[in-house]
Amino acid sequence: MxxxxxxxxxxxxxxxxxxxxxxxxxxxxxxxxxxxxxxxxxxxxxxxxxxxxxxxxxxxxxxxxxxxxxxxxxxxxxxxxxxxxxxxxxxxxxxxxxxxxxxxxxxxxxxxxxxxxxxxxxxxxxxxxxxxxxxxxxxxxxxxxxxxxxxxxxxxxxxxxxxxxxxxxxxxxxxxxxxxxxxxxxxxxxxxxxxxxxxxxxxxxxxxxxxxxxxxxxNPSLIPFEHEVGYVCALIERRGMRISREYTTSLSADLAEQAAEWAAKAAQYGVANVNSTRQLSAALLGMGEEIKERTASGAVKVDKTVLMRLADVDKDWEPIGSRTPNPLAMSVLRSKRASKWRVSYAEAMLRTADENDRVHPKIGALAARTARMSISDPPFQQLPSGKWEVRHAVRADDGCRMISVDYSSVEPRVMAALSGDERMTAAILRGDDLHNLTAASVYGPDFTPGQRKVAKVVQLGVAYGGGAKTIAAQTGLSLAAAQDAVKGYKRTYPRLARYIRDLQGQVIRDGYTLRTPSGRRLVFDRDAAYASFNGEIQSTARDIFAQGLLEIQSRGLTPHVLLPVHDEIIADATDSQAEEVAREIGEAMTMSLRGIPLGTDPDVGGASWGSLYMKKAETMIGNDSWYAANPDAARAAEEARR
Incomplete structure (x- = not known):
């Protein structure tokens, strides 16, 4: 011994x-x-x-x-x-x-x-x-x-x-x-x-x-609940997801080439290293950009948020339309994104794949401060919504089709359930578009698509504790216009605004802690009581999603599941069963919260995960100019569509 x-x-x-x-x-x-x-x-x-x-x-x-x-x-x-x-x-x-x-x-x-x-x-x-x-x-x-x-x-x-x-x-x-x-x-x-x-x-x-x-x-029932959720996530992690090694290898090379091409464009503006904040800030200021944001040391801040504002794109990389996009900011953003995607996704999939070319992303069933799940190695949870190029590397098993089932506008519905706002609740029960309702209230019935996009940002920003300054940065509005939009939103949903204000006060009185509807204990920083409603929404939405996972398990559907990501279940099933399995998973996830229905949107795609995100790409297929500029992506898009 x-x-x-x-x-x-x-x-x-x-x-x-x-x-x-x-x-x-x-x-x-x-x-x-x-x-x-x-x-x-x-x-x-x-x-x-x-x-x-x-x-x-x-x-x-x-x-x-x-x-x-x-x-x-x-x-x-x-x-x-x-x-x-x-x-x-x-x-x-x-x-x-x-x-x-x-x-x-x-x-x-x-x-x-x-x-x-x-x-x-x-x-x-x-x-x-x-x-x-x-x-x-x-x-x-x-x-x-x-x-x-x-x-x-x-x-x-x-x-x-x-x-x-x-x-x-x-x-x-x-x-x-x-x-x-x-x-x-x-x-x-x-x-x-x-x-x-x-x-x-x-x-x-x-x-x-x-x-x-x-x-x-x-709440003592949270203990067996979390153990069971963790077990289901372990079953899913063990199964893993099949990848196309050929496509993933090609994707890695394409992303490296894209990163180099965009870096070369940035170099034309005097930025030899896209990761050099000193070079980048000097070049942007030299182009006449006004950047008020500063780091803790007083240097000009040129982080992703600043660059996306200058490039005039939102968090989903969609054009905002508030200014002329700065070509240097866009070049740096695209070069860094291509590099990140190559390392974090393409190379990570190739590195972590098992002997059967299956990747097994680590699922943190109980991760964030709000209990939201995490996905790492590869971090599929960080992929931008609607982007198919990386997702196309993940393939259904032979003879199967990919399935996506996610909740329909779960966070606004949780907001309505928690706050009891009558107008928001009535709109949801009627099936109205909440963003249209907000836009009409703020801008009048003849609101534009751009104003609807602003209304969406305002709704999420107010709920998550963001002020007019943050909303202005995200939308390109002036501070005064953002303040007017926030006031209009609060006029539209007065009980919601009152609930948020009262909740923040209660959190302060309770020592910066909050008990969610499930009995979970959340703790906030002393200067972050404003984030309490966001925390309650995120935590409640997570518990709803976790309960859906347990119902999927109880119905024997877990063997179909490939990954839980955000509020979405990715699964696969044989071609003949795919529609039925998608429907059954959707039914398992469907529930209600304080009288607010929480429904799902089941969708069946083709052989790749990316096929579920091809609607936008399909509008490009057949466009000669897009083909000429993106031949590899076009071929992959057509393959994914099939």
Whole structure:
């Protein structure tokens, strides 16, 4: 037996690393004793990295622990050790993990006999309890929901940071904090001590965060709800999404070429490096642009928001029509976007695809301060709405068609339900277009398409706590015109405006906290009470979406699902079943909130995800000038349409 220790609360807690037959028998007795006592066993893995489904990924150690000891199995040393770890997981009646989806999926894929379906029902996740208690990261003023931060707050502030503590060991062998996990000697004493430390801390953390959730009076039904939502997301992540390697490789090359072409255009205006804020600000000012925005240090700000205003495009890259677009701003934006898409999407898909050319985006079921989900590696959630080029890389399984089901205007409907605004509610129940109603109220019945677009920005801006200044920047309106638009919006929906004002006051009185309709606890910065209605909308919409996921699971439809993104489900089904499956998923997601119906828009496309976004591209197909300027995109568009 190799014996190490891990310091907690001034004591050296034993960490045991079995080596001989007798050692392994002792480990088995430990597991059986824990099981007989009905004690919850902490479990964790050390792996070669975070790419669970990438080629070369493996579990290096599997560790088990209780508050008073830990056992580390060096499973990369042989199949017998892997089988022993699987036996322990099957034998333990109850488990606890920190961020359980990662370890459950790694175990499901790389430790035979320990499936996701077996692990999930008996595993609690300390991350879920931490997030329910305080959803803020440490840099946002919260406790933080990572193991180190949560353990430092609830267990022992002096306990070592088990990840950061190893970085020195990685550097000593010539690796970084990202690459060292695969190359450090599996017998390294610090590595083994810290592996054991993670389960000791997790085991001690659970009762602390359980007590904190009770103390705060958080809705107890959220605990099983979040565990079940997390499990469904793990099932979806495990299935993954098929990509066309040929198209994705070509896309990467095309994006690199686009980035270079737009960078060359920026160079014509004196910007040799599109990432140089100094060069860019000097060139824009030299062109006569007036830029009032400043960084904290007083420098001219030329971030994406400023550049999009100067380029006269909105967040969806649609023309605003408020000014003449600045060609330098547009060139820089397009060059940087092409570079980002290449790295974050095309190259990420090629890098993370498994042996069957399937990518498995990581789904953070409970991520943001409002509990909104996150999608990473690749970050498909950040793709602009309506853009098909990257989405075209994702393909349905053979003989299948892609499906999209999303909620119809879910956020305005949640706004109406929460505020009880009679005029907004009546408009929704009649099926009116809310943006048309707002535009008519602000500008009169003969409003223009541009004024309707402004009305849409105003509606979202007011709801999300944005003032006239922000709306002016997004729409190109003067500050006075933006202020008039905001006043007109509030006149249109007076009860909504009153609800927002009252909610902000209540949040301040309650110590900058808010309880959502589901009983979730949101915490706001002291200078950000204005964001409370936005937080309530986002959190409520997320819980509605999560409930829809659970209904999809209860109806046996999860095997069709490829990805939950924003308020949309991406799925596939055979050609003969696609329409029916889309309808069934839509029905599963349909519900109501305080009398406001929350319906869905099911859509069936072709063989690629991009085919669901081809309506705009279809209007271009047949246009000779567009063909001449975009031959590769045109061919891809026609293929996606088919």
């Amino acid at each position: 190799i014996n190490h220790t891990f310091p907690v609360m001034g004591q050296q807690v034993p960490v045991r690393v079995p080596q001989t037959v007798e050692d392994f028998q002792a480990f088995q007795r430990y597991i059986i004793d824990v099981a007989n006592r009905g004690e919850r066993l902490a479990y964790d893995t050390e792996t070669t990295g975070l790419g669970t489904f990438t080629k070369g990924f493996r579990i290096r150690t599997a560790q088990f622990g209780t508050p008073d000891q830990a056992w580390v199995l060096q499973v990369e040393k042989g199949d017998d050790l892997q089988r022993l770890a699987s036996w322990a997981l099957r034998t333990a009646p109850a488990l606890v993990m920190q961020n359980r989806n990662f370890d459950m999926l790694a175990t499901d894929r790389h430790l035979p006999g320990a499936s996701l379906e077996m692990l999930a029902p008996k595993t609690l996740d300390t991350y879920i309890y931490s997030h329910l208690s305080d959803p803020r990261r440490r840099d946002q003023g919260g406790v933080g929901n990572g193991l180190k931060d949560a353990a430092a707050h609830y267990v022992d502030p002096t306990a070592p940071d088990t990840a950061a503590g190893l970085y020195g060991e990685f550097h000593a062998i010539g690796h970084t904090k990202d690459t060292g996990w695969a190359h450090i000697d599996v017998d390294n004493p610090l590595y083994l001590s810290y592996a054991g430390g993670d389960v000791i801390l997790t085991s001690r953390l659970l009762p602390k965060v359980e007590a904190r959730v009770r103390e705060l009076g958080i």
